[in-house]
Amino acid sequence: xxxxxxxxxxxxxxxxxxxxxxxxxxxxxxxxxxxxxxxxxxxxxxxxxxxxxxxxxxxxxxxxxxxxxxxxxxxxxxxxxxxxxxxxxxxxxxxxxxxxxxxxxxxxxxxxxxxxxxxxxxxxxxxxxxxxxxxxxxxxxxxxxxxxxxxxxxxxxxxxxxxxxxxxxxxxxxxxxxxxxxxxxxxxxxxxxxxxxxxxxxxxxxxxxxxxxxxxxxxxxxxxxxxxxxxxxxxxxxxxxxxxxxxxxxxxxxxxxxxxxxxxxxxxxxxxxxxxxxxxxxxxxxxxxxxxxxxxxxxxxxxxxxxxxxxxxxxxxxxxxxxxxxxxxxxxxxxxxxxxxxxxxxxxxxxxxxxxxxxxxxxxxxxxxxxxxxxxxxxxxxxxxxxxxxxxxxxxxxxxxxxxxxxxxxxxxxxxxxxxxxxxxxxxxxxxxxxxxxxxxxxxxxxxx
Numbered sequence: 272x273x274x275x276x277x278x279x280x281x282x283x284x285x286x287x288x289x290x291x292x293x294x295x296x297x298x299x300x301x302x303x304x305x306x307x308x309x310x311x312x313x314x315x316x317x318x319x320x321x322x323x324x325x326x327x328x329x330x331x332x333x334x335x336x337x338x339x340x341x342x343x344x345x346x347x348x349x350x351x352x353x354x355x356x357x358x359x360x361x362x363x364x365x366x367x368x369x370x371x372x373x374x375x376x377x378x379x380x381x382x383x384x385x386x387x388x389x390x391x392x393x394x395x396x397x398x399x400x401x402x403x404x405x406x407x408x409x410x411x412x413x414x415x416x417x418x419x420x421x422x423x424x425x426x427x428x429x430x431x432x433x434x435x436x437x438x439x440x441x442x443x444x445x446x447x448x449x450x451x452x453x454x455x456x457x458x459x460x461x462x463x464x465x466x467x468x469x470x471x472x473x474x475x476x477x478x479x480x481x482x483x484x485x486x487x488x489x490x491x492x493x494x495x496x497x498x499x500x501x502x503x504x505x506x507x508x509x510x511x512x513x514x515x516x517x518x519x520x521x522x523x524x525x526x527x528x529x530x531x532x533x534x535x536x537x538x539x540x541x542x543x544x545x546x547x548x549x550x551x552x553x554x555x556x557x558x559x560x561x562x563x564x565x566x567x568x569x570x571x572x573x574x575x576x577x578x579x580x581x582x583x584x585x586x587x588x589x590x591x592x593x594x595x596x597x598x599x600x601x602x603x604x605x606x607x608x609x610x611x612x613x614x615x616x617x618x619x620x621x622x623x624x625x626x627x628x629x630x631x632x633x634x635x636x637x638x639x640x641x642x643x644x645x646x647x648x649x650x651x652x653x654x655x656x657x658x659x660x661x662x663x664x665x666x667x668x669x670x671x672x673x674x675x676x677x678x679x680x681x682x683x684x685x686x687x688x689x690x691x692x693x694x695x696x697x698x699x700x701x702x703x704x705x706x707x708x709x710x711x712x713x714x715x716x717x718x719x720x
Contacts, residue, residue, distance in 0.1 A: 273302040273358055276315035279407045280360065283720050286388065289401040291320060291379045292328060292362040301358050309356030310471055316357035317411040319399050321369050322445060323348050323455065325359065333365045333376035336568065336582055347442045347476045348455055352412070355471040363398030363411060368561050368587050372422045372658040373641050374398055377584050381638050384426060385718040386684055390635045393423030400427040400458045404718060410464050416453040417557065418630075418662025421674035424458050425630035425687030428676045428713060430704060431458045432465050435695045436669030437481030438473050447480045449560055450606050452666040460714040462705045466490040469697065481669075483695050493698040494705040499534030501703055503527070504623040506539070509632055509660040510546030519629040519686055522677040526627055526688040526707070533706050537627075543619045544612055544664060550656055553663055555597060556605040561587050562594030586641070589648025609667035613694075616668050620693035625703055628661050630674040630687040661689055671697045675704050676713040683718075 277295050284290050298315070306312050318325055321332050324342040326349075331337040345353070352359070367376040374397025375381040384392040385405040392401040396413035400423030403411050413420045415433040424431025439455040441448055456472075459465045470489045475482040507523040509515055531537050562576075565583075569576040580591050619626070641658075643651035665672035671694070674687035692699045708714070 272313055273298050273315055273360070276360055276407055279405070283405055284407070286383065287385055287401050287405055288380050288382050289363055289398040289405065289407070290317065290361045291333070291364045291398065294328070294359060294361050298358050298360045306358070307354055307356050309354055310467065312356030314357055315408045316352060316359050317361055317363050317399060317402050317408050318349065318352070318359055319365060319396055319412050319414060320362040321365050321395070322346070322414055322441065322453070323412050324444065325349050325362070328362065332369055333367045333379045334583070335378045336579060346444060347440050348472060351472045355468070360408070363396070363402055365396070365398060366394045367584050368564060369395035369416070369419065370561050370587055370590055371395065371641055371655050372418060373638070375638060383638070384635055384684070385720060386428065387682060389637050390684060391426060391638055391640065393426035393635065395419040396458060397423045400424055400429055400431070403427070403429055403458050403460060405720060406717065410457045410459045410468060412455070413458045414453055414455045415666065416448070416560065417659045417666050420456060420458060421630050421662050421672060421687070421689060422658065424674040426635040426685060428679070428685030428716065429458045429460060430462050430465055430673065430675060430708070432456055432469070432673035432697065432700060433665060433671060434469060434473070434697055435483050435671045437475065437479065437483040438469070438671070438697070440474065440476045440479050442476040442479060449563060450556070450609065450667065451481055451669060454666070462701060462708050463491065463494050466494045466701045486698060490697060490701050493701040496702070497706045498702055501535045501624045501699065502622065503530050503535050503537045503625045503627050504540045505537055505627045506542050507629060508542065510542035510544050510664065511550040511660050512546060513632045513657045513660040515629060515632040516634060518634055518678070518680055519632060522686045522688050523627060523629055526675070526677050529707060529710055530627070530703070533710060535703070543615055548608070549612065549664065552605050552608045553659065553667070554652070554656060555593075555601060558590040558594035559597055559602065561590040565591055584643070585648060586643035586651055589643055589652065612664065613668040616670060617694070624692065624699050626691040628689050628691070630661060630689040632657055632660055634680050634686055635684045665691050670694055671700055673700045673704055675707055677711075
């Protein structure tokens with residue numbers, strides 16, 4: 272299996288550019304040795320170049336500033352991947368500082384969508400999604416701060432689930448990750464694999480600021496035991512008024528009809544949240560993710576962040592300039608707004624089990640669509656906010672949310688629909704997504720490379 276994956280990477284990654292660090296010799300040595308007898312013993316795997324640290328390798332976030340950021344320990348999640356039996360072949364590409372929903376870092380070069388090389392695979396887990404879509408591996412690590420699992424899953428025709436806040440530890444290096452917005456998991460072709468991997472890796476470690484309660488039964492059982500009668504709320508309009516492409520609306524309508532045919536109760540609704548207010552808050556909040564990282568790096572190196580920011584791409588320079596002006600009280604006010612949204616969703620999910628919506632408001636755009644060097648920072652930022660319209664609410668409220676492949680455009684580009692559930696109810700997402708996969712299989716449809 273390891274040799275087959277290595278061969279696949281060597282054959283196609285010159286064009287796709289999904290894998291930016293390769294550990295082939297170490298993987299061969301591990302596969303030839305005494306592997307841990309976990310549920311994924313010997314299965315080839317790839318790790319995203321952000322957060323999930325792998326001892327002895329650099330974690331760079333595709334920023335040249337971090338080229339020599341070699342980590343001297345495994346993160347807890349990396350340890351769990353090893354204990355599950357995965358053999359890691361390398362690290363996957365991300366946008367610089369993982370700040371945008373495409374994967375086109377100047378230093379590492381753009382990752383191309385295997386379905387159409389002129390288009391983005393999404394981001395920030397774009398390298399991971401492209402690698403799985405191109406069949407390098409069956410699953411790859413990913414994480415999600417505003418849609419970074421679900422956006423590339425939608426762009427690449429994969430299943431991608433963002434777990435509930437606290438479901439998978441970020442330790443020991445990260446606690447809450449700026450308001451608890453980031454969740455760790457994988458992108459996969461099948462719902463089954465996603466559930467089984469979450470079973471193998473979920474749970475806290477000592478000192479975590481958020482801890483999700485243990486699931487009452489394995490997530491894999493939720494896939495294997497389909498249930499009818501879920502209460503599904505459907506809305507295809509973006510909460511913040513972002514224009515939604517007709518093909519994305521059509522995908523939601525198709526998914527709603529499919530759910531009806533499976534015996535579920537489907538009701539058309541409008542978004543339950545104040546979309547314009549949320550967009551304004553996110554516009555102020557998200558830039559701090561870049562500012563925080565750069566300020567921490569400057570302190571570590573004993574220099575001024577204004578010196579380091581010059582080496583960033585135009586988009587991240589723009590985000591830094593916005594984030595550095597925010598006050599502590601502004602940050603707290605943003606969190607209060609997000610916590611209020613969580614209350615709204617809490618009441619919403621007393622009536623419904625699932626919220627069905629588009630994942631993205633548009634089909635995968637061409638590479639360069641978000642380029643701040645051409646568009647300017649503000650125009651690029653508005654396009655990024657458009658791309659977060661459906662995904663980011665689940666991040667700031669901690670809700671589990673998944674993208675399910677539903678249709679393909681005339682240009683053979685995938686379009687996903689999003690399923691969001693109440694806090695800590697990944698089981699309902701796996702259950703419904705598994706039913707949808709059986710009724711309308713997608714894994715047999717592969718890009719022609």
